[in-house]
Amino acid sequence: MEPWKIQALLAALFAGLTSILAKSGMKTLGPDVSLALRTSVVFALVVANAFVWTSGRPMEALAAARPRDLLLLALSGLTTSLSWIFYYRAMKTGTVSFVALVDKGSIIITLLLAFLLLHEPFTRKTACGGSLILVGIAVLTWK
Structure with a gap:
């Protein structure tokens, strides 16, 4: 690796x-x-x-x-x-599990800024992964 x-x-x-x-x-x-x-x-x-x-x-x-x-x-x-x-x-x-989960939503901000400012590739794979992260955050924070 x-x-x-x-x-x-x-x-x-x-x-x-x-x-x-x-x-x-x-x-x-x-x-x-x-x-x-x-x-x-x-x-x-x-x-x-x-x-x-x-x-x-x-x-x-x-x-x-x-x-x-x-x-x-x-x-x-x-x-x-x-x-x-x-x-x-x-x-x-x-609750630490909730706070940490919301904090990790920063991954979405990082992906978008990396694409917009650093011109890193934004592929279907990246879009799919980011979407799954968003859905996961929504599912885990939904009351």
């Missing part, structure tokens, strides 16, 4: 665990403090990871980056932060 497929499967596994662990850990903490703690751990691990994979020279990689790339990555960080803030607030009072 190609490395990116294994990495994607691991990402899905860890994303699934993330929600359960976070909901379980918010028994005595509010969503904002919970998210701050989680993000601190994420920050430390991501910085350590950057040092490992750039031979200890992440600043050189940043210095060589185009300003547009840095801006887009900063905007990605902003949207990630907003997503996490609202996700944690929803999880604190909502």
Whole structure:
């Protein structure tokens, strides 16, 4: 199997665990403090990871980056932060299975934006898969 497929499967596994662990850990903490703690751990691990994979020279990689790339990555960080803030607030009072399900609806937004902005192929297979995801979300959220 190609490395990116294994990495994607691991990402899905860890994303699934993330929600359960976070909901379980918010028994005595509010969503904002919970998210701050989680993000601190994420920050430390991501910085350590950057040092490992750039031979200890992440600043050189940043210095060589185009300003547009840095801006887009900063905007990605902003949207990630907003997503996490609202996700944690929803999880604190909502049902984690419902919140996670609705959150995964972002796949549809990603598919559409990848097609419109990145000009990635939008095939019948992609349309069918996206439609099945939408139908699945509708079925699982229908009262």
